[in-house]
Amino acid sequence: MFQAPTRQILRASLTTRGANGASAFIPQCTKIVFEYCDNWSSSDKLRTYLAKHIKAVAESHPHVEFVVKQRPFKQPIARGFYVNGRTKEIGLKKLEITGIQQKIQLLLDSSGAKIKPLKRETIQSTSDAARGIWSGLHVEEPFRI
Amino acid sequence: MSRPRRAVLNVVKSLKHPAQPQLDRPRLFPPPEARTETKTAKAPVEQPSSSRTASALAPDGVFSPTVWASLQLPSPPTLTAFAHRVGLANVLTTPEAVQQIFTHPSFVPYFARYYPEEKTLASNAALSNIGNALLGLFAAEHLHATYPHLPTRVLKAAVSAFVGPTTCANVARSIGAPALLRWRRSHATLKQPAVMLDDALASVSRSLVAVLYRERSISAARAFVNSMFLSRELDLRNLIKFRDPKMALRATVEKFGREPPKSRLLKETGRLSNSPIFVVGIYSGLDKLGEGFGSSLKMAEYRAAEDALHRLYLTRQPPHLLQVPSSTFLASGLDIFRLPEEAEYVPGAIGETEVLYGSAGKSGVRAVSYRSQVPSEVQSEEHDKDGRLLI
Numbered sequence: 309m310f311q312a313p314t315r316q317i318l319r320a321s322l323t324t325r326g327a328n329g330a331s332a333f334i335p336q337c338t339k340i341v342f343e344y345c346d347n348w349s350s351s352d353k354l355r356t357y358l359a360k361h362i363k364a365v366a367e368s369h370p371h372v373e374f375v376v377k378q379r380p381f382k383q384p385i386a387r388g389f390y391v392n393g394r395t396k397e398i399g400l401k402k403l404e405i406t407g408i409q410q411k412i413q414l415l416l417d418s419s420g421a422k423i424k425p426l427k428r429e430t431i432q433s434t435s436d437a438a439r440g441i442w443s444g445l446h447v448e449e450p451f452r453i
Numbered sequence: 454m455s456r457p458r459r460a461v462l463n464v465v466k467s468l469k470h471p472a473q474p475q476l477d478r479p480r481l482f483p484p485p486e487a488r489t490e491t492k493t494a495k496a497p498v499e500q501p502s503s504s505r506t507a508s509a510l511a512p513d514g515v516f517s518p519t520v521w522a523s524l525q526l527p528s529p530p531t532l533t534a535f536a537h538r539v540g541l542a543n544v545l546t547t548p549e550a551v552q553q554i555f556t557h558p559s560f561v562p563y564f565a566r567y568y569p570e571e572k573t574l575a576s577n578a579a580l581s582n583i584g585n586a587l588l589g590l591f592a593a594e595h596l597h598a599t600y601p602h603l604p605t606r607v608l609k610a611a612v613s614a615f616v617g618p619t620t621c622a623n624v625a626r627s628i629g630a631p632a633l634l635r636w637r638r639s640h641a642t643l644k645q646p647a648v649m650l651d652d653a654l655a656s657v658s659r660s661l662v663a664v665l666y667r668e669r670s671i672s673a674a675r676a677f678v679n680s681m682f683l684s685r686e687l688d689l690r691n692l693i694k695f696r697d698p699k700m701a702l703r704a705t706v707e708k709f710g711r712e713p714p715k716s717r718l719l720k721e722t723g724r725l726s727n728s729p730i731f732v733v734g735i736y737s738g739l740d741k742l743g744e745g746f747g748s749s750l751k752m753a754e755y756r757a758a759e760d761a762l763h764r765l766y767l768t769r770q771p772p773h774l775l776q777v778p779s780s781t782f783l784a785s786g787l788d789i790f791r792l793p794e795e796a797e798y799v800p801g802a803i804g805e806t807e808v809l810y811g812s813a814g815k816s817g818v819r820a821v822s823y824r825s826q827v828p829s830e831v832q833s834e835e836h837d838k839d840g841r842l843l844i
Contacts, residue, residue, distance in 0.1 A: 314696055322614035322692075324685035326627050331684035335538055338629050339531075371537040373530045391629040434686060445720040445732050445746075 325434065335371045336419040339389040340412065343379040350401050354384040357408050365409075369416060386412060390420025487516035524567055526552060527633045539628050539661070544668050553577055554660040557636035557653040564635075577660040580667075584659030587666055588616040591678045594777045599770050600689070601804030607766070610692045616682055621655035624681055630657045671782050690763055698758035702735065702742070704810040705765065712738040714761070716754045719744070733757045770801060 328334055342358060344351040358376055366374045379385075384400040386408075396418060398411045444450060532551035536542045545551050558576040565573060592612045596603070603611070614620065625631075636653035639645070658681070666674040695701045699714075706714050720732040733753035734744045743764055745756025781798050 314694060317610060317692070319610050319613035320618055322610060322617060323619040323623060324614055324682075324687045326623065326685050328627065331680040332540070334628055338534065338538070338632065370542065371534055373534040389632075391627065393631070445722065445730065450720070450722075 327434075334391065336391045337369075337372050337388055337416050338391060339373040339375060340415055341375040341377055341387045341389070342384070343377050343382065343387070344384045345380050345382055346378065347380060348383075351384040353403060353405055353408060354400050357405055361405065361409065365412060372416065386415060388415035388418065388420070390418070392420045394420045394422075396420065483516070484521060486521065487518075520567070524564060526635065527555070531633060535629065535633060541661070541665070544665060549575075550664070551633075554580065554657055554664065555630065555633045555635055557634065557648070557656055559637040559639060559648045559653070560635045563637045577656050580660035580663040581656040582659075582663075583666065584661065584663035587662050587671075587674055588621070588659060588678060588682065590779060591675050591777075592616040592683060594779055595679070595683050595775075597804075598775055598777050598801050599772075600767060601770070601801055602766050602768050602807075603689075603804070604693070604766060604807035607689065607692050611687065611689060614687050614692075615685065616678075618651060618655045620682065620685070621658045622651040625654040625657040628658075630654055671779065675777075675779065689767055693763060693766055695759065695762065698755060698762055701808065701810060702758045702761050705762065705808045706737050706742075708808050709805075711740075714742060714758070716757060718750070718753075735761050765805075766807075776801065 328336075342354065342362075344354045344358065346355075362374060362376075366372070386398050386400055388396045388398075390396070396415060398415065400408050400411065403411065529548040532548040532555075533542075536545040536551055545554075553575045554577050556574050556576045558578040561574050561576050564571070589612065592615045593608070596608055596611050596615070600608070600611075625634075631650075631654065634653055634657060636648065636650075638650070639648045641647040662674050662678055665677050702714050706712070714735050714737050716733050716735045718731060719734045721730065723729040724731075729748055730746060731748070731750050731753040732744065732746050733750065733756075735742045735754070735757040743757045743759070743761025745753050745758070745760050747753035747756055776798055778798075778800070
């Protein structure tokens with residue numbers, strides 16, 4: 309009988325795949341940094357947001373660290389840091405307070421992954437098909453030409 | 454134009470002097486260590502007398518920002534945010550508790566060398582040790598209870614896969630540990646093994662398990678390990694591989710006292726084309742043990758034998774019926790004179806041992822055994838009707 313060649317398995321290198329949310333969910337956003345300027349008027353709305361609205365957002369998201377940083381003579385931005393090591397930067401130059409709130413919510417909800425078009429490709433999954441995969445050889449009457 | 458400007462100025466003024474958030478440690482850059490020891494073209498190199506000196510942070514009289522940055526501990530908001538992220542805000546109540554989890558023992562002497570006046574940092578060495586033992590316990594009993602017939606080597610490999618060093622490091626990465634970890638890389642010496650990033654990260658996830666065990670109970674630690682480690686995906690079929698599955702199946706079937714396996718072609722298509730498909734089933738008498746497909750008859754038979762062996766060794770206890778021995782350990786804080794009302798623990802069935810064939814289990818070394826020394830009348834062996842030895 310054919311003897312298959314075997315490869316040595318190094319036990320310390322074996323690992324498992326994780327699936328965030330299957331049992332425990334780890335929120336992916338770790339830190340949001342606001343960079344504002346005290347001099348330019350483009351940071352007006354952000355300064356108002358920082359004075360009035362940020363405390364409530366920070367209290368309702370205790371898993372995120374909020375950092376307020378001054379960046380003089382530059383446009384205002386919000387930068388989000390994520391568990392996968394990537395960052396997302398959003399310019400807040402022309403936004404009203406509600407616009408800033410929406411962008412901060414976007415940063416909080418994001419996973420940090422690159423934006424990937426989902427409609428183009430077929431779905432790939434590691435779990436088995438829920439309804440099974442049809443096989444033409446496992447039917448009662450196989451198709452005959 | 455003037456009115457908006459005045460409003461802007463008012464807002465700017467109010468923001469410039471609002472109630473500042475209280476910072477525990479205002480972070481200045483350049484730090485004091487750099488300012489006193491900064492070398493200029495005109496000033497000569499000075500040897501300051503204070504212990505936090507250039508000789509520690511700047512061996513050549515030049516401040517090193519990378520060394521300084523690697524010595525800075527994470528701020529309390531970062532540590533508190535981590536505690537909330539893993540859902541342990543009620544367990545890790547102080548930033549110091551979180552800091553201990555992220556301080557690898559390699560960092561402690563490095564920090565003390567540059568900041569000798571600061572309190573010695575508490576490292577996660579002991580916690581990591583306890584956590585490692587607990588992880589091994591929970592994984593081994595969970596896997597053995599779930600797959601009772603799994604061969605020993607496969608069980609050991611599966612335990613390594615679920616709670617081994619690589620997985621512990623990956624779990625730490627998935628919770629955002631690399632940003633908070635404080636460690637120091639070192640090569641292997643005669644006394645100590647090398648310290649790499651994976652080792653330092655693995656200590657973080659192990660320490661978390663130990664902290665839960667210490668602060669709460671073994672049940673809480675087990676629930677954490679179940680959700681963070683044992684619910685991860687692993688295909689055990691890749692760990693059960695045979696050089697000759699047909700031979701292994703023949704030996705296994707013989708051990709169970711069944712009819713020898715016979716492979717039968719169930720379905721085929723395209724035999725003379727460039728892509729034939731054969732479906733072969735392996736039977737023991739009337740029972741179908743396994744089924745396999747392939748583009749050749751031999752390959753299909755091979756897969757059928759593998760499938761039969763997988764169906765035996767990967768027999769699985771459903772999760773809702775799973776009971777592990779450590780569930781009988783009492784949680785801390787309970788009165789031992791009044792046991793809680795809980796479901797009785799039913800131990801799982803002892804699995805069939807794996808079949809040893811070929812030279813497996815035989816080292817070829819002749820050892821003097823008890824049986825060879827015992828008088829001959831005791832040596833007569835009794836067999837029951839199935840051919841198994843009666844002890």
